[in-house]
Amino acid sequence: MSLVTLRVNGEDVRADIPPRTHLADFLREHRLLTGTHLGCEHGVCGACTLLIEGAPARSCIAYAAACDGASVTTIEGLEHDPVMEALRAAFTAEHALQCGYCTPGMLVTARDIVLRLPDADADRIRLELAGNLCRCTGYAGIVRAIQRVLREGVPAVPRTLTRLAPLGTLSRDEGEGLSPPPSPSPASREREGPVAVGDGRVRANEVRAGGNTELTQTLRLSLPPDQVWAALQDPALIASCIPGAAIASVQDGRIEGTMEAALGPMRARFAGAATVRYGTDRTGTIEGEGQDRASATRLSGSARFAVLPDGASGSVLEIVLAYILRGPLAQFARGAVVQDFAAEIAYLFARNLEARMQGRAAAPAASLGLFALLWRVLRRRLARLLGREP
Amino acid sequence: MKPVAFDIAAPASLAEAAALLAQPGAMAMAGGQSLGPMLNLRLARPELIVRLNAIPGLAGVAEDADAVTIGALVTHAAIADGRAPDPGMGVLARAAEGIAYRAVRNRGTIGGSLCHADPAADWPTVLTALGASVLTSSGRRIAMTDFIAGAFRTVLARGELVASVRIPRLPADAGWGYAKACRKPGEFAHAMAAALTDGARTRLVIGATGGKPVLLHDADATEQGARDAALAAGLDPVAAHIQSVMARRALQQASEGARA
Numbered sequence: 001m002s003l004v005t006l007r008v009n010g011e012d013v014r015a016d017i018p019p020r021t022h023l024a025d026f027l028r029e030h031r032l033l034t035g036t037h038l039g040c041e042h043g044v045c046g047a048c049t050l051l052i053e054g055a056p057a058r059s060c061i062a063y064a065a066a067c068d069g070a071s072v073t074t075i076e077g078l079e080h081d082p083v084m085e086a087l088r089a090a091f092t093a094e095h096a097l098q099c100g101y102c103t104p105g106m107l108v109t110a111r112d113i114v115l116r117l118p119d120a121d122a123d124r125i126r127l128e129l130a131g132n133l134c135r136c137t138g139y140a141g142i143v144r145a146i147q148r149v150l151r152e153g154v155p156a157v158p159r160t161l162t163r164l165a166p167l168g169t170l171s172r173d174e175g176e177g178l179s180p181p182p183s184p185s186p187a188s189r190e191r192e193g194p195v196a197v198g199d200g201r202v203r204a205n206e207v208r209a210g211g212n213t214e215l216t217q218t219l220r221l222s223l224p225p226d227q228v229w230a231a232l233q234d235p236a237l238i239a240s241c242i243p244g245a246a247i248a249s250v251q252d253g254r255i256e257g258t259m260e261a262a263l264g265p266m267r268a269r270f271a272g273a274a275t276v277r278y279g280t281d282r283t284g285t286i287e288g289e290g291q292d293r294a295s296a297t298r299l300s301g302s303a304r305f306a307v308l309p310d311g312a313s314g315s316v317l318e319i320v321l322a323y324i325l326r327g328p329l330a331q332f333a334r335g336a337v338v339q340d341f342a343a344e345i346a347y348l349f350a351r352n353l354e355a356r357m358q359g360r361a362a363a364p365a366a367s368l369g370l371f372a373l374l375w376r377v378l379r380r381r382l383a384r385l386l387g388r389e390p
Numbered sequence: 391m392k393p394v395a396f397d398i399a400a401p402a403s404l405a406e407a408a409a410l411l412a413q414p415g416a417m418a419m420a421g422g423q424s425l426g427p428m429l430n431l432r433l434a435r436p437e438l439i440v441r442l443n444a445i446p447g448l449a450g451v452a453e454d455a456d457a458v459t460i461g462a463l464v465t466h467a468a469i470a471d472g473r474a475p476d477p478g479m480g481v482l483a484r485a486a487e488g489i490a491y492r493a494v495r496n497r498g499t500i501g502g503s504l505c506h507a508d509p510a511a512d513w514p515t516v517l518t519a520l521g522a523s524v525l526t527s528s529g530r531r532i533a534m535t536d537f538i539a540g541a542f543r544t545v546l547a548r549g550e551l552v553a554s555v556r557i558p559r560l561p562a563d564a565g566w567g568y569a570k571a572c573r574k575p576g577e578f579a580h581a582m583a584a585a586l587t588d589g590a591r592t593r594l595v596i597g598a599t600g601g602k603p604v605l606l607h608d609a610d611a612t613e614q615g616a617r618d619a620a621l622a623a624g625l626d627p628v629a630a631h632i633q634s635v636m637a638r639r640a641l642q643q644a645s646e647g648a649r650a
Binding site: 127169329 | 392393417426427432459496543574
């Protein structure tokens, strides 16, 4: 719990709340100020826009405990604000709302537009409204309402409500005399630690079709094709070579377990199952899907694999990965970012397979954490930029 | 959605923040405009949020003959409104006013954006093109070209924070260009380019590639160079084409500015 002091609509408020409580929930649930609406709850739709220290802000991604000491003004607190009175009348006159869900956020943003941009034309108003979604009006009435207030004259508001505190001056020796950060964390040690880098060729060709991201990897193994193919007949062995995976069970070609991935501040733990099927001519497929329960992100995909001869005693393992990422994680882990990770996972899979078949243990899944993965991704990006195959 | 349960701490100094951030599961939060959505979607699952906005002295600015310095907690809105000193031609304000939406710019900070290192963010690309460097809480000065390690990754050690950003003043005869492609104003960019030229030498940076910003010099700082770099970074031909178009626009703005 966290003790928070806020000034809400001019009233001092103290509350002991869980730190994860965002400002909109705090206002709605604890103060019963339900004029602040919640739409997307991740900073996109603008329905929860209110004023923090007099400036518009998203209350769904501002945590009440992180705003400790701040002054907050909700739509209720602007009831008698002269600009808001003019805007309400204009919204009514211009039919600027239908269902009303977006309206509190629209009004707060509209108030900011008329105060900050007195010369705004229709195009500029639309640009400024880009962060507030309305699904009823098509925005036409909202734009007209804002234009009407600008045309008829914006009422004066006290300067205290327009917030323009000057920025302070940085001291000359900013940052000096501070203690150095703690010695390298386990994470950074892991990053710097030895990462087994084979000389397998990695080629990733991304093809997008129907939401699928597909990439091809060709990996050279210093083992004859028959031997590689024989080893691949064991689904348990395949499972143990998947980086980041923890296997719960393997039965009749069906693998159940989890696979962990991390990207910057993001974490995902996909729980699911995969099925291995074998075809003719040393080919096969692995199909699987999993869900990260915490974020409701779903990952589904397949890997087609083929073992081909390479020279006298070597072989080539060709893997065609196709995957679809759906849900919140897909918003942040865009295109090329995920592609690199998928390519990396396929690469590490082949290296683990080679190690297992040569009688060495695959690197344990835990040490194939994403720090190592990230490091390898960076190395490969660098190599590509320098025009070398890693 | 609601975030996972976490504790929150509000250190009063960078040293105190560094100690808190050394704990496992700790994450720093500046304006919280990128971390907030990740928390709500439960993509980020910290045990402790270390909020930095109670640390004094991080939201100021300074300038000297060679450069302007912007404190890490200066907001995009403050920069867009011209309340921070200008290294030349309003380059910072022009970039800042295109970041997300006003309500986000009012809270989001330049230092937070850099440390978050989203490949699609504006500051990593813009500040790399401007030859900026960051000053960290441990006294390190890191050039922007070295600062971003990859998607959502920087070279900061655990507990090390950005205190300020130093941006060299632009030469008097310089030209500047910045262009980005977004499906909707304020959305994540899917291509961007920034160009700085004095007529003889040119720096072109392409961003939103999925990794760190790519810096191209002089003969490589062309539309074709941007396309090649985008393809080398693993983008598909369509994405690489959009990158090259952004590069062309940025270079055109820059060369017109340099002639003027």
